[in-house]
Amino acid sequence: MSRWGYFFRRLLLSIPVLFLVMTFIFVLLRMGPVDPVAARLGPEATGAEAARMRERLGLNDPLWEQYVDFVTDFLVLDLGQSWVVYADWEVTTIVMNSGPPTLWLGFWAILLPLFIGIPLGFYAGLRPNSWSDYTASVSGILWQAMPNFWLCIILLAVLRQTQGGGWLGFDWYAFGPEIRSITGTPSLDFLSWSNPFGAVPFPTGIDWSALAVDVKLILPPALVLGSASMAAELRIGRTAILETINSNYVETARAKGLKSRAIVWKHVFRNALIPLVPVITNEAFLLIGGSVIVESIFNINGLGRIFFRAMVQGDLPLAGALLFIFTLIIIFLNIVQDFLYTIIDPRVGYER
Amino acid sequence: MMSLERSPRTTAERDEPILEVRNLQTAFFTEKETIRAVDDVSFDIRPGETVGIVGESGSGKSVTARSIMGLVDSPGRILQGSSIRFGHVETVREYAEAFPNRTVDLESLRAEYDPNDFFARAAVDVRPTDLGYERADDVPLEDVVAAGYGDALGVGDGDCVFVTDGSPESPSSIADGFVELTRLDGEAQRRMRGGRIAMVFQDPLTSLNPVYTVGNQIKEALRLHQGLRGEAATREAAELLEDVGIPDARRRVNEYPHQFSGGMRQRAVIAMALACEPELLICDEPTTALDVTIQAQILDLLAELQEERDLAMMFITHDMGVIAEISHRVNVMYAGEVVETAGVNDLFADPKHPYTRGLLQSIPGRQEGDRLQTIEGNVPTPNQPATHCRFAPRCPKAFADCEAVHPASVPVEEGATDHTAACLLYPEELPTAEAVARHRRRADTETRGDTE
Numbered sequence: 001m002s003r004w005g006y007f008f009r010r011l012l013l014s015i016p017v018l019f020l021v022m023t024f025i026f027v028l029l030r031m032g033p034v035d036p037v038a039a040r041l042g043p044e045a046t047g048a049e050a051a052r053m054r055e056r057l058g059l060n061d062p063l064w065e066q067y068v069d070f071v072t073d074f075l076v077l078d079l080g081q082s083w084v085v086y087a088d089w090e091v092t093t094i095v096m097n098s099g100p101p102t103l104w105l106g107f108w109a110i111l112l113p114l115f116i117g118i119p120l121g122f123y124a125g126l127r128p129n130s131w132s133d134y135t136a137s138v139s140g141i142l143w144q145a146m147p148n149f150w151l152c153i154i155l156l157a158v159l160r161q162t163q164g165g166g167w168l169g170f171d172w173y174a175f176g177p178e179i180r181s182i183t184g185t186p187s188l189d190f191l192s193w194s195n196p197f198g199a200v201p202f203p204t205g206i207d208w209s210a211l212a213v214d215v216k217l218i219l220p221p222a223l224v225l226g227s228a229s230m231a232a233e234l235r236i237g238r239t240a241i242l243e244t245i246n247s248n249y250v251e252t253a254r255a256k257g258l259k260s261r262a263i264v265w266k267h268v269f270r271n272a273l274i275p276l277v278p279v280i281t282n283e284a285f286l287l288i289g290g291s292v293i294v295e296s297i298f299n300i301n302g303l304g305r306i307f308f309r310a311m312v313q314g315d316l317p318l319a320g321a322l323l324f325i326f327t328l329i330i331i332f333l334n335i336v337q338d339f340l341y342t343i344i345d346p347r348v349g350y351e352r
Numbered sequence: 353m354m355s356l357e358r359s360p361r362t363t364a365e366r367d368e369p370i371l372e373v374r375n376l377q378t379a380f381f382t383e384k385e386t387i388r389a390v391d392d393v394s395f396d397i398r399p400g401e402t403v404g405i406v407g408e409s410g411s412g413k414s415v416t417a418r419s420i421m422g423l424v425d426s427p428g429r430i431l432q433g434s435s436i437r438f439g440h441v442e443t444v445r446e447y448a449e450a451f452p453n454r455t456v457d458l459e460s461l462r463a464e465y466d467p468n469d470f471f472a473r474a475a476v477d478v479r480p481t482d483l484g485y486e487r488a489d490d491v492p493l494e495d496v497v498a499a500g501y502g503d504a505l506g507v508g509d510g511d512c513v514f515v516t517d518g519s520p521e522s523p524s525s526i527a528d529g530f531v532e533l534t535r536l537d538g539e540a541q542r543r544m545r546g547g548r549i550a551m552v553f554q555d556p557l558t559s560l561n562p563v564y565t566v567g568n569q570i571k572e573a574l575r576l577h578q579g580l581r582g583e584a585a586t587r588e589a590a591e592l593l594e595d596v597g598i599p600d601a602r603r604r605v606n607e608y609p610h611q612f613s614g615g616m617r618q619r620a621v622i623a624m625a626l627a628c629e630p631e632l633l634i635c636d637e638p639t640t641a642l643d644v645t646i647q648a649q650i651l652d653l654l655a656e657l658q659e660e661r662d663l664a665m666m667f668i669t670h671d672m673g674v675i676a677e678i679s680h681r682v683n684v685m686y687a688g689e690v691v692e693t694a695g696v697n698d699l700f701a702d703p704k705h706p707y708t709r710g711l712l713q714s715i716p717g718r719q720e721g722d723r724l725q726t727i728e729g730n731v732p733t734p735n736q737p738a739t740h741c742r743f744a745p746r747c748p749k750a751f752a753d754c755e756a757v758h759p760a761s762v763p764v765e766e767g768a769t770d771h772t773a774a775c776l777l778y779p780e781e782l783p784t785a786e787a788v789a790r791h792r793r794r795a796d797t798e799t800r801g802d803t804e
């Protein structure tokens with residue numbers, strides 16, 4: 001099978017996954033511990049009012065009809081309404097409002113480790129058993145050993161200390177763009193939109209200082225959220241380099257008379273990236289879980305925090321809809337992973 | 353399966369050696385011990401000649417090859433006193449032209465060199481016996497500078513090209529000289545690798561980079577050493593693949609290694625090694641990972657290519673059958689030392705060293721009785737300078753002196769300069785006691801370093 005045939009087969013495989021998750025959410029909603037009517041009207045609601053609500057929610061239809069309705073609604077992204085957290089709001093509206101900060105956080109939480117963890121790991125791998133290798137490896141392990149919530153609190157405490165000039169005169173508040181609070185939701189209004197091509201809005205300009213504020217707000221939580229990935233990428237990156245350097249084709253390349261720089265860039269890096277692909281995407285899955293805690297502590301009004309509140313307050317439609325969105329994200333990341341594999345490794349999809 | 357019909361060329365009819373390995377010592381320094389993987393190995397390779405190196409694993413064959421390629425990595429090091437001279441005249445001219453600052457005119461040095469005086473100097477910490485000579489008078493200047501003791505004569509640290517006939521100022525006038533491989537580094541070393549000496553490794557499955565096409569990897573070598581790019585390089589790469597017997601080469605150039613079978617991959621690796629028209633091809637067990645029919649095809653291919661291109665070849669294997677098939681001369685290695693050297697016919701017809709005899713007996717179909725004889729035990733790890741015969745614990749002929757005297761390489765019998773063995777039983781015509789005394793004298797001068 002060709003490389004791209006493999007890719008499209010993987011793409012098709014995500015469809016059953018999607019249906020499985022939707023069924024799970026449906027079961028949770030209709031047969032779960034929380035009665036939808038009681039959740040909306042309060043536990044005391046009885047009689048005619050409750051009956052009318054049952055009728056309105058379609059709870060009297062046969063179960064298979066309810067299932068079909070539910071699945072079609074989800075597939076056209078009509079995710080229903082929140083019961084408790086944002087009573088009677090459309091889930092879609094909630095997601096439109098809270099999604100961007102989470103994406104912003106996730107973006108940086110993937111980017112930072114990528115550009116810190118992998119280069120450090122490669123650097124350490126190219127100089128095995130040197131002092132820089134030990135320093136990088138040990139700090140990587142320490143960094144990974146610290147739990148997220150703990151890191152959050154320490155980081156917040158340290159940054160707060162710097163107000164008005166802290167250690168070496170460094171003041172996080174005044175460093176770069178001014179901010180009043182080190183926590184909070186980034187506003188993300190640095191793009192100005194207009195509709196030059198008709199209905200679809202198109203970004204036409206960037207407000208650099210607003211962007212700077214948003215970046216500065218997101219860096220500490222992104223650093224915490226990405227800490228585990230950073231350490232993992234460092235570790236795996238180092239091992240991958242070591243393995244590749246000692247491989248026979250690198251020796252062959254040396255025997256050909258290639259410069260070591262050419263060997264590292266051409267023959268080592270690309271091969272060392274192959275084992276890193278699943279690490280990067282797997283760590284991205286973990287971000288979703290991590291964002292629940294980090295968003296709560298850093299006071300960011302994002303999907304993670306809303307998911308947390310929906311679970312605690314028994315807002316099943318909201319939680320279910322968010323679960324569905326998280327599933328979409330994970331499926332998307334899986335596709336990205338397969339795509340990366342397909343590009344980097346020609347052996348993909350090759351069966352001997 | 354033995355085919356001995358190929359006549360070995362005797363040294364006399366061939367020209368000067370293209371590669372001279374002298375007293376090569378390569379050691380690995382670990383915290384626990386020093387492993388003397390190659391311990392005082394010497395041999396020559398001539399153009400158009402295949403020199404086989406045979407021995408069990410752990411005998412130092414591969415390290416010898418890597419030392420020649422300059423591929424010995426820390427904690428391994430080639431020790432001072434070792435010399436590997438590449439005597440191809442055109443290469444010497446090219447190097448003299450490219451690296452004038454690293455070129456030394458030995459003719460002008462010779463005036464200052466008086467062997468007796470040189471070895472008597474306090475600053476000189478080398479003895480003639482270290483270089484394989486009994487008396488200071490016999491030591492030629494070449495050996496001194498190549499082995500790395502030339503600084504007392506004004507040879508600089510980076511000097512690696514030594515001209516013995518002709519003037520370094522006008523490279524085209526150079527008629528003789530050598531490039532000292534153990535002193536190479538940087539650009540000078542890279543030019544040698546691939547360009548002059550190429551190497552084919554054991555495992556064809558892993559010696560090609562899986563993420564680039566075969567053509568890409570051949571073109572890499574072409575660009576590096578011949579400056580070929582683009583269309584021309586692709587055409588040349590396809591031609592090379594055709595030369596090594598890969599059908600449909602034009603299409604296969606663009607295929608990835610995993611689309612090639614094991615035998616085809618080894619052919620591709622050989623094509624890559626030949627891309628830059630090396631003078632010397634080192635093959636490190638190139639057929640071990642392949643099955644028998646493919647193995648025979650690859651051996652035929654190598655023999656054919658050698659014929660066409662007048663390649664010098666160094667062929668490493670543990671398989672006596674393969675050695676019989678391909679080589680003209682054979683060096684048998686054991687625990688870091690060459691224990692027997694002979695032309696291939698002499699070696700197979702009349703093996704002298706007990707280890708060689710053991711190896712030959714362990715070939716199926718060659719031993720006398722029904723049972724396949726093997727040599728009991730394993731190759732010891734040589735971690736001390738040798739003070740006895742390293743083969744003694746496994747040797748069926750061992751006697752008391754074998755534990756006390758280190759055998760030197762001697763002609764197996766009077767006048768047999770082409771056939772030497774390092775065993776106390778030789779030279780054959782001497783009574784054993786006398787032979788032992790001779791070996792002991794050699795060993796004593798080496799350890800005590802008397803230069804009288």
Ligand code: SF4
Pocket residue numbers: 705706707741742743744745747748749750751754759774775776777
């Ligand atoms: S020196 Fe002694 S032990 Fe060594 S090979 Fe000869 S006979 Fe055997």
